[in-house]
Amino acid sequence: MNRIQEIKERIRGEVVIALEKAKAADALTFEMIPAFAIEVPREKNHGDFAVNAAMLLAKQAGKPPREIAQIIQKNLEEELPWLTKLEIAGPGFLNFFVDSLYFHPVLPAILAEDEAYGHSDVGDGRKVQIEFVSANPTGLLHMGNARGAALGDSLGNLMKAAGYKVSREYYINDAGNQVENFGKSLEARYLELLGQPFEFPEDGYHGEDIVDTVKNIIASEGDRFLHMETALRREFLIQLGLKEKLAGIRNTLSAFGVHYDVWFSEQSLHDSGEVQETIHDMKERGLLLEKEGALWLEASAFGGEKDEVMVRANGVPTYFAADIAYHRNKFRRGFDLLINIWGADHHGHVARMKGAMGALGYDPDHLQVILMQLVRLLKGGDIVRMSKRAGEYVTLNELMEEVGRDAARFFFVMRSADSQMDFDLDLAKSQSADNPVYYVQYAHARIHSLLKMAAGEKADPDKVRLELLGHPSEIALIRKLAELPEEVAQAAAAMEPHRMPRYAMELAAQFHSFYTDCRCLVEDEALRDARLLLSDATRIALRNVLNLIGVSAPERM
């Protein structure tokens, strides 16, 4: 249990005792103690922790909240050594002012925990799978994929830090129509590059990257596919093309700091018969019906907007059927929680996928979908139209070249998934030095050089006189540091990685203030040791938070 939780629990205990005492003395009447909140107020002069119990009891007790608050106050233990002040304020809050020395022990604890500081075990080892990006291997990664990559990876880090067992997965859409198209496109380019007559497919992929892929294939395989029968030729080209494209995606993501545990092939579900098996089982359960020669899922019966085709009239299962088989496969692998990060354009898919899982006997709540609003790209104030087919889009590689990996990741993770995002390329380029990521990194680099300057003077953290840290900037910084474990746990539980960059900015701001107000390298040895310890603890916390969002913590800039 971390420091803040400890204090909260202490307060909760005292309030409960006071309430029961009041009830026993007939000062208050109520049936049950409501689940009251102990929160850190925004406003500093509202104390360290505010309790809203009195307001929640108003109805039951039939008294105005402020009066109830007074009764609670009267029944609290008189001597609480950690409490410096207790106020009744506003509509009936009980504001607890805790002795600032009570937070100080967090500092040696941070030093001791080091890389583990901020981590907790609230996840209780539950198995979580996060599937993200899963872009079609027929092109390059674009801005939307970049956002998904940053979000998914950071969420994975967060949940791991909060004690979940995390598995990251990429679903490879290597089956279906688009692969056919991909094959046709590759074939056309292949023939073109080898000076043969060709016909480019109407809905083929026009991107330059396809040409590059084919060039690579020709470089290694030559013209040996030229005289083959077209079906076989395409088969070869598809195999080689997918391999090449996937390698590219993998490299790009790796450069972005994203690594997967599992790369899962859609084709493998067809090959293993799982798609057919799933369709069969669903038919047995009476979930499917035949209509116009196709097999339909009655999705409208469990939350979908309308019925969906599972097997086309030509006997070929749809993507949706494969996706159901895929999610069933995930459940069968024993995960407690499945998290999908999808683009908002897939939102129609959510209800029916959850519904389908429910119909197959799984708990739909164990499948959580984070819908990520799409990224709109602005250039010169205009919206850049993006089309994968036409091969016109800004790639993740280009983004990293232009604004750098750290800035890109910070920028994406900073925003909550469900806000639409305008990414102004010109702004990101021209103002990249103003990006908040540098503010945070600067704080880290500053501490590093400070500690370097004081090298050799590191005192034993357990012997440092923490009580010397009494300046408001020092106290504020210590409290900020103490908040990290809860911040991580909450962000993980709510699946909201965007809280971490904000915390990092706040922590950096507190440090910069402290640094300006309090000189560390002073004559007074005891004070110097205390301030260096505080700085070192801040360094650890900053680094750990930056690690969680995949941003580097540089020692100098």
Added chain:
RNA sequence: GCGCCAGUAGCUCAGUGGAUAGAGCACCGGCCUCCGGAGCCGGGUGCGGAGGUUCGAUUCCUCUCUGGCGUACCA
């Protein structure tokens, strides 16, 4: 038409059933004899609109306006 998401400061975005709604950028002032000025301090009549629930609504509900997306035997 129907459905999903969103409308908060000049801009990009946080946030909460409660006590004076925040940050970054931009703009205007200050601050280095001294640990990194990529810093610090100060400067703000903003929750799209209308009803409702509540002791209390920017937050929850309904309607409405605006924007994005979806509404394929594509994935």
